[in-house]
Amino acid sequence: MLTIHAADEVRTAWDGEPLRDAAVAVTGERVTRVGPAEDVVRAFPGARVRRWPGVLGPGRLHDGPLPDAPSPRERVHAVLKLGAVAVLAEHVDAELRAAAVRGGVLVLPAARPAVLAEGGRADLAVLGSGGACLATVCAGRLVHRRR
Incomplete structure (x- = not known):
């Protein structure tokens, strides 16, 4: 659409x-x-x-640790609420990476414009x-x- x-x-x-x-x-x-x-x-x-x-x-890059929340999915959603659509790989573990990927959030090895x-x-x-x-x-x- x-x-x-x-x-x-x-x-x-x-x-x-x-x-x-x-x-x-x-x-x-x-x-x-x-x-x-x-x-x-x-x-x-x-x-x-x-x-x-x-x-x-x-969309912005969230370049620090993801906000605290009860679950990885909610932590990723907290980043989306900030206008971020990408996070740095150094700040995510396997569970956060999986939640980010499911939500369409990019996991980047380094910052980019x-x-x-x-x-x-x-x-x-x-x-x-x-x-x-x-x-x-x-x-x-x-x-x-x-x-």
Whole structure:
């Protein structure tokens, strides 16, 4: 299913220039298009459109130990609630790795820049004005939404 995630501001990299009133089209687990919201919506008539407040950008890397929680699955979910879609291998044991993989969270050997690019994996984070994560999309799936 094709979903368009639109926001007042989209960043293809967190330290990059913002695109105003922009959108990201996602098909399956891949980014199909990034650009002005009007153009993206026009290019994909009939797509589900989600409009987010705040800033939409690439999913983050959680570069420390995963938050404490009763189970590995809940520890991984706690990371998703922070807007992270990747963790460093040095911070996960076999149980956490399995839970991360089941949830679509990347386990990386080293840090790498997070970017939104056409054809790339659809990992998105929406941050509110105070920096809190409002929503996380991991491999094209909405896995967290703040209520």
